[in-house]
Amino acid sequence: MVGEEAQGAAPVVGGLDRLLLDAKLSVPQPRPGSVSRADVIEAARAGRCRVVGVTASAGYGKSTLLAQWARAEDRRVVWVSLDRFDDDPAVLLSVLATAYARVSPTEADLLADMRSPGVSPLGRAARRLASVLRTSPVPFVLMLDDLHELRASACHDVLSVVISGIPRGSQLVATSRSEQPHIPRLRTSADAIELGAGDLALDAAGAEQIFAAADVQVSPDLIAGVTARTEGRPAGLYLAAAIARESPGQAVAVSGDDRYVADYLYRESLSQLPANTQAFLRRTAVLDQLNAPLCDALLGGAGGQQQLRTIEAPSSFLIPPLRSRDLEVGSSIAARPGGGAVCPIQ
Template identity: 30%
Template sequence: MGLAATKLHPPVPPGQLVRRSRLDDVLDSGVGGHVRLVLVSAPAGSGKSTLLASWLAGRPEAVAWLQAEEGDSDPARFWSYLVEAIGQAHPIAAGDVKPVVVGSKGDDLVVVSALVNELAKIADPLVVVVDDYHLIDNGSVQRGMERLIDLCPRQVTIVLSTRIDPPFRLGRLRVRDQIAEIRGADLRFDTDEASGLLGSAGRSLDRALLDQLCGRTEGWAAGLVLAGLSLERATDPGEFIEAFRGDDQFVVEYLHDEFLAVVDANDRQRLLETSILEQFSGALVDSLTGTTGGAKWLSDTAIVNQLLIGLDRTGTWFRYHHLLRDLLRLEAHQAFPERIPGLHARAAAWFESQGDHGQAIVHRLAGGDVHEAARLLLVHGPRLLAGGQTETLRGFLDQLGDVAKTSTWCALLYGWCEYIAGRYSRAEGWLDVMLDVAPEGFDHTPATSLRMNISLGRGDVATALDAARNVTATHQPALYSCDLVTAIGAAHAWAGQAGEARRTLRFAAEKAEAERFRTAHVLALVYQAIVEFDDGSAASAQITASTAVDTARKFGLATYHGVAPAYAIRARTGGDPVRAHADAVHALKLARRASTDLALGYVLTACGDTLLGLGDSAGEPLLAEARSVFARCPDPGVAGRYLTRTESRHGIAEVSGSRAAVLIEQLTEREMAVLRYLPASMSQRDIAAELYVTLNTVKTHCRAIYRKLGVGDRRTAVQAARDLHLL
């Protein structure tokens, strides 16, 4: 979109551009010396962005520029923009990295690995700039940027412009001579530079007055620009400079008294009304203010006022310097507070007409119209979810307040946010809210994938399997979304339904490949490996697990936690002890980062099994940990059975059900009736009430079921019954 594109270009240098050779030399030596980081750290209004934009205009290297905003703290959003900026500057395979960003939801380890691999392929120098980096306050993004700086190839230089130092280990970079720094004191304008900045007003001043003005502003760029606005009108420059102060405390009062007071009434009205915007074009100004000639007004104003900053080479998009913007907003709230919501509504309508629903939502919320914001989220929410921007989505939903509880789609989106954060009970709560407010005839299929993923996340294979069977009984797989097909295949895989799992996961992998849905593609392969291993084919499991790992590496997802089971299976089925040990260690590292209980327990079991087989006693505590993980799973499916058999094989415990399922004696009709209820999270008392029998009768039937299946507990009985096709 046009507005987003302005984030990926340096601001247009002002008409009164001053070449600052002494600072250009510092920047040149940083790039020429192949330092890893160029840090420009100084207070607001010091001229950081202008310095970098003008310096880069004279450099031969390709430049990737990202103008950070507050919303860019969302990891998926930040890395998507940075990858796009780099892709526009240099022919890296940005199209291959962006799906990794989306699929991993901006996971710093996953994204940086993929990005560094692409950057390593380029031969020509590249400068990557992030302006206003102080607006990024997400720990994951900070870790990722520091890692990117550490791992970037020699031909890439990272430049950060910020008001405060980033939370990096800067001392280590200084010791290694891998950083070039420009600080606030360096950015202060000396007398000669100030003269150029002030333009014609500066050239008419004698040296003594220029020295005095630099002293009063302490060389602060914004203060000098403000002084220049009034020097053009000052009858006595010396008297003006004597009274002028260029510090932060003076700025608001000065702008109000000396700038707004002399602006034409129509221009003043436009300035105040457009202050609600972060960035604007002529068309947007006209739509917002109900006037015409906005494009010319912007270009004319930018010529005489350096506090209106151009954002593209075409002179289309602009923004106010933050000092002027803040003053104008304050003044607008004092002058016409009752009109502010209406202005936001106009802005929202314009952005929606341009297809920019994100900005439309921002203005609807700013104007207090939460119902319209909720309506827009029906379109934009799924896009944010598909783009991995769950933090941005949750921020919007939080601002809706109780209105989110009245919207079917908002409740569903909230559920996805909670599920991704690993809060399954809250996710289920939002699914219940969705059911309560859903209108008659609402298609619940979009919620099915979430419901199945929640069930699998909690280790409730039975519930997930029921949902999968209900969906496949009424729809054709070709109609499903990629994530839903993968979830259906996963449910069958964890339930030990090899035939159905293979068919579904094969289709899921093909669909994901066609749609370039990288994470779903990899997960489908991972679940196929689980199926092959559970089916007893070590050779097939080794091949499939290796394919999953190799595919993940090709997509830059080698450090994605979802690949952990594939590494664990490759370790368990491999013939090389050294590689098996390395795979097991890597699988554990990945699984402990963000895996669900089901996947974590499975990886712990497989790695414990592998290590014990290699004579490493460290495998035994892993099995104990797996047992504790599965204890909180209602139905861990084949993963729980695998643990039971592994413990028995290594002599850790003699547990019934450790061998292949065998039906010792046929179940009676009443026992089959009770068996069908065992996968559900119902107590024996609830089952008795459902079947209209006594609790003792159910207990008697359960004991008979366990005996005939050769197992000792309910969960083992459920999986044994599945293996025997009784469920």
């Protein structure tokens, strides 16, 4: 249920002006031509679990799915787009309290409770917010987009307390590029639904919708080839459609050689990694599978295992097969330049 927010301007939180805060706490408009994820959304809604974790690397349409879910909800929607400035427990609690107060007019004083002098985030403020959520008179869905922006352990401690206040009939749904710290504990109580890359990947029918929206005519065989090449990653399919539209009648290589693909990979993945990790990835790019012994042998040193753990955490287009610590280079848009198959688009 979007749009039933409390009247009045949002208060200033953490130095944000009201316009920025309104944008941060408002459900974004789904991109035109987005493929409906109604089946995934309905399955998660019907699961009766209080927490839903959507975890996958960049390009799998996590934010799009969340926005579609918000607009299909009949419960109150509390939306927060997280960023690095929220990586502080006091700021995080203030933002969450403000977001909830926007859809619950009776809790207008909640933010003041979070910011009272001498109130510790974990000791009192988080418990106060959890109590308010627990006693909500109507069901709601708390949606946190980009949870990976929270790196401080204190923020996740606070969030665990807040999650404890989510009542039955309400849900917390969070998207993240890396593992969500609260999920392992909730697995043991069967109180979490986990959606990953396999759940978000599009099939050939979804790919066909994307190409049709781009006004690109393709055969079923070519659609199947591009879908396999991109592993159903929505961003890869949108890029493939854009490449095909600009190069009619030519073969389209969905690989790092294309500037669209290269720009996307750099912006969404490589540029966010430490300089030494970037160098490690460039030097090991000749390998199809990365494991510590292979990397150490190639680079002539040690430290490969630690680098692999660093890379695995943000899901940087690398796939850990069967939950092992070896990593396979994703065969989709992360393929090294010149190493990708070519799908001719006619």
